[in-house]
Amino acid sequence: MKKKMWLSLTLSALLLTAAGCGNKEGADTPSKGSEGGTDKQSFKIAISQYVEHPSLDATREGIMAALKDGGIIEKDNMELDYNNAQADSTNNLTIGQKLKDNKNDLVIAIATPSAQAVVKNVKETPVLFAAVTDPVDAKLVSDLEKPGGNVTGASDTNPEATTQLMKFVSTHFPNVKKIGLIIDEGEANAVVMSKTAEAALKEHGIELIKASITNTSEVKQAAESLVGKVDAFYITLDNKVVSGADAIINTAKMNKIPFFSSDRDTVEKGAFATVGFKYYDHGYQVGQMAVDILKNGKKPADMKITIPDKLDLILNTKVAAEYGIEVTDAMKQEVKDPDNNIIQ
Template identity: 65%
Template sequence: MKKIGFLFAVSLLLLSVIGCGNTTNNGGTKSSNAQATGESGEKAKYKIAISQIVEHPSLDATREGFLAALKDAGIVEGDNLQVDYSNAQGDQTNNMTIAQKIAGEKYDLVLAIATAPAQAVVQQVKNSPILFAAVTDPLDAKVVSNLDHPGGNVSGASDTNPEAISKLMDFVAGNFKDVKTVGVVINQGEPNAVVMTNLAEKALEKHGIKLVKASVTNTSEVKQAAESLVGRADALYITLDNTVVEAVNTVIQVANENDLPFFSSDRDTVEKGAFATVGFKYFDHGYQVGQMAVDVLKNGKKVGDMKVTVPDKLDVILNLKAAAEQGIEVTDAMKEQVKDQENNILK
């Protein structure tokens, strides 16, 4: 009887150990999708979902940077990483449908790129860690309630440092004395665009410069809105407004044809033909979020314990070719404000 009792106790102990080995994926611990490296030396395998609001250079570069950070950490798409990528094509109904689909499956991590996908994913997905990128104001969007200690299963990186907007408006006021009004094309249905426009307006007010708005509801209206600012504005400006950025070539065309200095909130738009911004590379922004993902996937860190970050490598970025198209004389004083002249004065 003693022997039988001993064997029974051992069996209970083994069952207890096996039971403790099962973990959940709420906020950072590995789910059943992530297979830990075993005695065979096989790599852990991961499954992530990416929801992106629309295709344009900044958001695409964010996604590419994110995946590059994973690759550098040995998490490689097509090898030990499965990526389920969805693009809402700017449609809010699609956006919510994508979030609901993600919520119905099991992922080791979910990445939401831009404000609307982040809002939808946070609302729907409760069983996977969530990181967001390219979100202008996570607090205003109610994606998180605390930037230093988000809590729950959500964290990420904002793509807006308010200092960048104020510095750009200071650049406009300091170098363009004839500019008394700045026109902005804006979809006021995008919270991120509204927040950034308000910041720009307050910064311009300090210099006695007025901001004039031309509203749009979709990309097909952007060209007409930009044209409506001709004669009403001395310069043009756009925020990280997904609706407007998607049709930014039409704004560039209007600026070039009417010799209007055109300022943007992102480097990618300057590379396409805006004259100047104070900004950063969206690839770097995505890479930063990717490093957070590595901490979650490989190190078991909980996203709710990770501080929401903002871009910290800000610099003035100038496009000399765009300057010529828009009738701008680029002075030495302008160039001196560029810290990294080799990479941020585009020729």
């Protein structure tokens, strides 16, 4: 009897010990991360964006989508510090200085002014830029193939896009002899693109007339100042001007002046044509670079600067009549992917 009782007590003790060990393992053992280790890998990423407008917002959305597809997800294994300068140069510099002292795994700068402020201040942390027209002219890197240092990224400009758009204008709008450009000449990328456009137009005997602005609130007045002086409007990837594109669209429609832009998003909003690409895709490309840096150990110094290579003419045919434009078959035939790039 005593022997049976002793065996029963021993078995009970063993079962309790096993159960206790099982509970402890479930409570204290760390979960495995995406890399199969015992600790879940986590990241701190800061984004500096110069201003909110469709192209830059789409760029950021593309970046976030690529990060997510790469297993880097906000509020899961990624802490995001998003900063927007609202096109204010003082805010922009303050953000750059702030990110200098923050311990991030990666800093992403969207638009040339943001990239310049970040690169000036952040010297150790890897930096990626997006929506930058000319990284060399902006002094972000010295070489597009071998950036060196802690900075790399993607340019949103292929000079061929501007050249192709000006050829399209000269071919299909023979009455256009003067094009009005609303421009912030304090923005380096806008100046670079305006020079490319001016040279291309000169080959076709078309004059470029500029109306300068210093902030978005001046865009409407600048557009109105060109009425009666020009036969068409054009804008570059100029952040303050793109932010005020609605004012140009309204002025252009009211006066039956064709409006050409340098970005797809402004065409989707109401400009007539551009040669370009989707900024979401541009951002996605930068997001893939971010994943390579954070998860695959790639160094910005060894990652070449990329540029858009899938250019196409993009037409918004549904607004054409409001500008006094008759869309011809010849225009449509220049669009390589009509299903996606003719907006109707």
